[in-house]
Amino acid sequence: xxxxxxxxxxxxxxxxxxxxxxxxxxxxxxxxxxxxxxxxxxxxxxxxxxxxxxxxxxxxxxxxxxxxxxxxxxxxxxxxxxxxxxxxxxxxxxxxxxxxxxxxxxxxxxxxxxxxxxxxxxxxxxxxxxxxxxxxxxxxxxxxxxxxxxxxxxxxxxxxxxxxxxxxxxxxxxxxxxxxxxxxxxxxxxxxxxxxxxxxxxxxxxxxxxxxxxxxxxxxxxxxxxxxxxxxxxxxxxxxxxxxxxxxxxxxxxxxxxxxxxxxxxxxxxxxxxxxxxxxxxxxxxxxxxxxxxxxxxxxxxxxxxxxxxxxxxxxxxxxxxxxxxxxxxxxxxxxxxxxxxxxxxxxxxxxxxxxxxxxxxxxxxxxxxxxxxxxxxxxxxxxxxxxxxxxxxxxxxxxxxxxxxxxxxxxxxxxxxxxxxxxxxxxxxxxxxxxxxxxxxxx
Amino acid sequence: xxxxxxxxxxxxxxxxxxxxxxxxxxxxxxxxxxxxxxxxxxxxxxxxxxxxxxxxxxxxxxxxxxxxxxxxxxxxxxxxxxxxxxxxxxxxxxxxxxxxxxxxxxxxxxxxxxxxxxxxxxxxxxxxxxxxxxxxxxxxxxxxxxxxxxxxxxxxxxxxxxxxxxxxxxxxxxxxxxxxxxxxxxxxxxxxxxxxxxxxxxxxxxxxxxxxxxxxxxxxxxxxxxxxxxxxxxxxxxxxxxxxxxxxxxxxxxxxxxxxxxxxxxxxxxxxxxxxxxxxxxxxxxxxxxxxxxxxxxxxxxxxxxxxxxxxxxxxxxxxxxxxxxxxxxxxxxxxxxxxxx
Numbered sequence: 001x002x003x004x005x006x007x008x009x010x011x012x013x014x015x016x017x018x019x020x021x022x023x024x025x026x027x028x029x030x031x032x033x034x035x036x037x038x039x040x041x042x043x044x045x046x047x048x049x050x051x052x053x054x055x056x057x058x059x060x061x062x063x064x065x066x067x068x069x070x071x072x073x074x075x076x077x078x079x080x081x082x083x084x085x086x087x088x089x090x091x092x093x094x095x096x097x098x099x100x101x102x103x104x105x106x107x108x109x110x111x112x113x114x115x116x117x118x119x120x121x122x123x124x125x126x127x128x129x130x131x132x133x134x135x136x137x138x139x140x141x142x143x144x145x146x147x148x149x150x151x152x153x154x155x156x157x158x159x160x161x162x163x164x165x166x167x168x169x170x171x172x173x174x175x176x177x178x179x180x181x182x183x184x185x186x187x188x189x190x191x192x193x194x195x196x197x198x199x200x201x202x203x204x205x206x207x208x209x210x211x212x213x214x215x216x217x218x219x220x221x222x223x224x225x226x227x228x229x230x231x232x233x234x235x236x237x238x239x240x241x242x243x244x245x246x247x248x249x250x251x252x253x254x255x256x257x258x259x260x261x262x263x264x265x266x267x268x269x270x271x272x273x274x275x276x277x278x279x280x281x282x283x284x285x286x287x288x289x290x291x292x293x294x295x296x297x298x299x300x301x302x303x304x305x306x307x308x309x310x311x312x313x314x315x316x317x318x319x320x321x322x323x324x325x326x327x328x329x330x331x332x333x334x335x336x337x338x339x340x341x342x343x344x345x346x347x348x349x350x351x352x353x354x355x356x357x358x359x360x361x362x363x364x365x366x367x368x369x370x371x372x373x374x375x376x377x378x379x380x381x382x383x384x385x386x387x388x389x390x391x392x393x394x395x396x397x398x399x400x401x402x403x404x405x406x407x408x409x410x411x412x413x414x415x416x417x418x419x420x421x422x423x424x425x426x427x428x429x430x431x432x433x434x435x436x437x438x439x440x441x442x443x444x
Numbered sequence: 445x446x447x448x449x450x451x452x453x454x455x456x457x458x459x460x461x462x463x464x465x466x467x468x469x470x471x472x473x474x475x476x477x478x479x480x481x482x483x484x485x486x487x488x489x490x491x492x493x494x495x496x497x498x499x500x501x502x503x504x505x506x507x508x509x510x511x512x513x514x515x516x517x518x519x520x521x522x523x524x525x526x527x528x529x530x531x532x533x534x535x536x537x538x539x540x541x542x543x544x545x546x547x548x549x550x551x552x553x554x555x556x557x558x559x560x561x562x563x564x565x566x567x568x569x570x571x572x573x574x575x576x577x578x579x580x581x582x583x584x585x586x587x588x589x590x591x592x593x594x595x596x597x598x599x600x601x602x603x604x605x606x607x608x609x610x611x612x613x614x615x616x617x618x619x620x621x622x623x624x625x626x627x628x629x630x631x632x633x634x635x636x637x638x639x640x641x642x643x644x645x646x647x648x649x650x651x652x653x654x655x656x657x658x659x660x661x662x663x664x665x666x667x668x669x670x671x672x673x674x675x676x677x678x679x680x681x682x683x684x685x686x687x688x689x690x691x692x693x694x695x696x697x698x699x700x701x702x703x704x705x706x707x708x709x710x711x712x713x714x715x716x717x718x719x720x721x722x723x724x725x726x727x728x729x730x731x732x733x734x735x736x737x738x739x740x741x742x743x744x745x746x747x748x749x750x751x752x753x754x755x756x757x758x759x760x761x762x763x764x765x766x767x768x769x770x771x772x773x774x775x776x777x778x779x780x781x782x783x784x785x786x
Binding site: 059068073075076081082084086089092093095096102103107110111113166168395399417427428 | 498501502512513523533535539542545597758769772773
């Protein structure tokens with residue numbers, strides 16, 4: 001493995017690992033705040049138990065997310081020093097604000113986790129909300145920094161020099177809003193489906209049904225709402241990418257040739273050599289319509305872009321297909337769930353709907369990883385779109401492959417341990433949280 | 445605005461040394477506690493640092509963000525030539541942070557605790573050791589940005605007697621801070637005596653390692669003596685630290701918690717002042733006498749403006765909340781022990 005590939009792999013691994021933990025860390029506090037709110041309003045112990053059980057999980061995820069985030073702030077320099085040397089002062093603004101948001105999150109988490117029976121009940125509840133809000137703000141800021149790499153702004157690039165730097169303009173670059181919106185909704189959908197799926201499994205198995213039903217309901221409502229909103233935000237993102245990064249859109253759609261009335265290509269195997277896609281379903285004119293709201297509009301293909309600036313087509317296309325496909329499945333389940341909530345109450349009792357949620361447990365996170373693959377691989381060969389090549393940014397230090405192996409081993413073991421701990425948390429629900437009072441949902 | 449940012453950088457390093465240092469130190473003390481007393485020490489430590497430990501480590505992130513936004517050339521040079529110790533540091537941070545969370549939030553308490561504890565205590569030692577090594581390397585003139593072979597560029601940039609002794613000194617300081625802090629957090633006389641004893645040992649270790657730093661500096665031609673004794677500020681600060689050392693031993697006898705905390709914090713502050721004052725603003729000293737200066741190698745004016753505003757804005761939110769957090773969870777008689785999570 002050469003150093004450049006090793007550096008890219010290590011970065012991809014670190015980001016892919018961190019994303020899961022940061023999504024859970026920023027979304028779970030909202031679930032907890034809802035359960036906690038019901039507890040304070042109704043006094044039912046089951047809600048308190050749900051809150052406490054979740055907060056134990058959050059503590060583990062937050063700690064893991066915090067350290068993997070710390071690692072990333074160093075890795076940017078360790079692996080891409082040339083990038084950071086020039087980009088740091090330009091896109092650093094969201095990072096400096098994120099430092100504050102993250103700090104507040106850590107403080108609020110201290111209050112929340114250790115604050116039971118110590119503070120005013122609503123102050124304690126409020127600290128939990130602060131954890132969620134500041135986590136969400138952190139997420140938006142970090143995505144804004146990534147958006148800058150896709151849509152560089154706030155400087156003039158003249159003869160290899162970065163002049164007239166304006167960090168505020170850089171932060172509010174063209175891509176920040178669509179990317180941040182898409183990521184936030186994705187975080188809610190992915191975490192919601194993962195949490196709902198685990199509780200659904202427990203209900204299907206008939207263990208501690210009262211406890212798991214309450215937990216499932218809260219997570220499922222968030223998940224379903226997010227999954228229904230996500231296609232709208234996806235549409236916004238796609239239009240934005242078509243406009244700003246035609247090469248990325250072309251790779252996502254495996255759209256090789258510039259044409260009017262471009263078809264939407266679903267599935268298929270891109271053949272990069274012969275510039276065609278085999279075995280794909282093609283819907284005529286739909287890509288043009290989705291990009292420009294006109295079935296005859298011209299959509300730039302890869303042939304409009306110099307060969308040396310092409311992103312890898314197959315990976316980007318497959319990842320995009322996976323993301324959209326899973327998004328559609330989650331959308332369908334969500335619609336069924338809402339029909340159940342409003343019209344067909346008997347569906348909520350039935351096993352088949354719960355089983356659908358069980359199957360959907362990992363789908364959201366797979367979609368999140370696929371989505372990041374689309375945006376990162378689709379930006380290649382650039383690290384700053386159109387300005388700096390990834391290959392020019394890599395560290396001069398040789399032997400990065402050893403570093404990659406080391407970090408792989410660490411992250412894989414961490415993933416295994418965290419999964420193992422979650423398994424133990426769930427197994428202990430009966431002992432720790434399903435107290436007799438919670439099976440009789442009567443408020444005295 | 446540049447000065448505001450430099451103040452924030454210094455303050456975050458200072459607070460990381462004090463708060464993060466005490467936090468690391470608690471793990472180091474656990475490592476050097478006999479098997480019989482370990483469980484008790486662990487318990488006291490958890491009561492004391494559990495609620496604040498995440499916040500303690502945020503100062504490192506603040507310092508790093510200030511460096512890469514405001515002083516990209518300095519951040520980049522360190523990232524390249526300090527790649528190996530920084531990687532060890534990161535692995536230490538990962539291991540320590542996750543082991544801490546795992547051992548306190550694992551729903552089942554069984555043999556896994558032994559594994560978590562071992563990882564936690566050893567990473568508590570290794571992480572500040574490498575922090576110290578990195579800090580020592582930045583000023584020891586061993587970073588060679590022109591080097592072409594691997595060893596000179598990436599290994600001997602940080603592997604020197606001077607850096608290693610600074611690392612050991614840092615470890616001793618962390619253990620010392622933790623012991624002093626924990627004296628006031630125990631609920632039994634027996635344990636209090638144990639922490640007083642540990643504070644003495646750590647203090648002696650710090651003095652011994654400190655002397656070794658001077659010897660290593662002489663051997664490797666680091667002008668440490670001149671930095672510290674060559675100017676009034678350095679002499680005053682080191683004298684103040686030495687005098688407070690005697691006071692500290694006196695109050696250790698008496699076990700007066702708050703006075704001891706102030707004195708220990710004061711000493712560490714004085715040490716940080718003496719070691720950073722003379723070569724300010726040259727934060728990195730390169731091989732052959734070149735240097736990277738905070739006054740010269742900073743980002744553009746607009747970047748500094750924005751960074752400074754972000755830091756000022758942030759401190760308005762962070763500082764009151766942080767003080768309230770630390771205040772709320774200090775040991776106040778019996779009430780504090782309801783602070784068990786779950």
